[in-house]
Amino acid sequence: MVLAAGATAWMSSTGSMADYDAYAESLRTAPAVPPSMRDVIRYATLAANSHNTQPWRFRIGNRFIEIAPDVSRRTPAVDPDDHHLFVSLGCAAENLAIAATSLGWPGELQIAPDGNLIRYAFVNGPTIASPLYAAIPKRQSTRAEYDRRSVPAAHLALLKHTADTAGVHLAILTNRADIDRLKEQVVAANSIQMADMAFMRELKQWVRFNPRSAMTSGDGLFSATSGNPALPDAIGRFAFERFFNARSESDRCARQVDSSSGVAVFAGDREDKAHWIMVGRACQRFALTATSLGIKVAFINQPVEVARFRADLAGLVGIAGRRPDIVLRFGYGATLPLSLRRPVEAVLTR
Ligand SMILES: Cc1cc2nc3c(=O)[nH]c(=O)nc-3n(C[C@H](O)[C@H](O)[C@H](O)COP(=O)(O)O)c2cc1C
The missing domain is CATH 3.40.109.10 (NADH Oxidase)
Structure with a gap:
């Protein structure tokens, strides 16, 4: 009885893994039909990013989507010069370009010369599904031991x-x-x-x-x-x-x-x-x-x-x-x- 009460109190203070997994899956569901630009941005946010701070802001414009740094999410101790922050923006930009191209908005990434803004500009052209698109919701950083097999x-x-x-x-x-x-x-x-x-x-x-x-x-x-x-x-x-x-x-x-x-x-x-x-x-x-x-x-x-x-x-x-x-x-x-x-x-x- 006491043990059961303890387990219940523990669970209610930590939450359940089942709820966690359902939340994680909901972030990765396939885009609606027809897809929206929010789906494209959701897929962009699934990119790798340092400490999972998600240091980005997105803006939807007239035939473009922009990505800017969110400097409120800096990690100055591990990343004093914002190197990882800008690498993380590049990871998100790549996901964004792959998802947008595959979902009906072909375009090209443009990086401002000072690096402080990335723009995905739509271009006229065919929708070409990238072979990498399906991997976006499946990719993860897997911090585990692997099985030593060689990659062919x-x-x-x-x-x-x-x-x-x-x-x-x-x-x-x-x-x-x-x-x-x-x-x-x-x-x-x-x-x-x-x-x-x-x-x-x-x-x-x-x-x-x-x-x-x-x-x-x-x-x-x-x-x-x-x-x-x-x-x-x-x-x-x-x-x-x-x-x-x-x-x-x-x-x-x-x-x-x-x-x-x-x-x-x-x-x-x-x-x-x-x-x-x-x-x-x-x-x-x-x-x-x-x-x-x-x-x-x-x-x-x-x-x-x-x-x-x-x-x-x-x-x-x-x-x-x-x-x-x-x-x-x-x-x-x-x-x-x-x-x-x-x-x-x-x-x-x-
Ligand atoms: C620039 C950069 C640096 C990172 N450095 C580390 C690292 O040193 N160690 C680590 O375990 N993960 C590192 N990560 C992985 C992130 O922690 C991970 O992407 C984030 O927690 C989100 O998890 P996910 O990749 O599984 O989606 C890094 C990711 C990026 C983009």
Whole structure:
């Protein structure tokens, strides 16, 4: 009796996974017939984005849709120069272009020279369904161990081909010795981040410890999407401070990298917002192509986030002197709970 009452109280403070999953599915339903521009924007918001802050605002104009940064959603500790914020905008822009083209609004993406505005301008032309369109609601960042299987050469070639973007260099590592060197960089950079109070404080603000808080905000990093248990908020915050430490996380990162088939490293030709957007487009195309091939991806960006590791990583992938932007591991594994988004109304500017 007491146990049952305790379980009920626990459930009512955390919310249920069934409700969470239904919410996540509702964000990913197929567009209405005929589709609306809200459907296009909903699909754009399903893009990868740093800490799931969803740092974007959309505006529907006369034959265009614009995407602008929402600087109220910056994460200055992990991303002091807004690099990840603009990569996230590029991921959303790519989803938007794929969805709009496939749903009856062919067009082209235009990036303002200063990178502060992206416009998808409609053009006259046929509706061409992109082979990547169906992958948009299925893609996720799968922060789990994979099963070590290799990706066939033909699929690696397809990944490289579809992610090929002007202004962006892509290196794919599949050689174990290279991946081991990268793993050392990830683990070392991760330890530095975990000793950084500002980084940890900011991360904790974006963690959602249970379905209820994830559904209330519609943003942030829900613990179950990283394979962690759902806990009441107070216990979750306590566990985060007490048990989430450099040693356990380093072990986990190492196992995850070991279990992956390979790693993709993206680098823009220049260090500016416009190129970070292009990097986002390329990495979103990579992730969607992987999804369509049954391949999982997850970001392991520690060596680009801790600036002192960038030169080593650039050396490893043969682009010495340049800034590597994004690191994605890939392989085969089980799907984890899908992440949430805020409703379209919350990101629309009138
Ligand atoms: C620029 C950028 C940086 C990211 N960095 C990391 C990272 O270092 N570690 C990680 O686990 N996920 C990282 N992510 C993934 C996001 O946390 C993820 O996209 C977001 O939580 C939404 O989840 P979803 O990709 O499953 O839809 C990054 C995503 C982007 C676009």
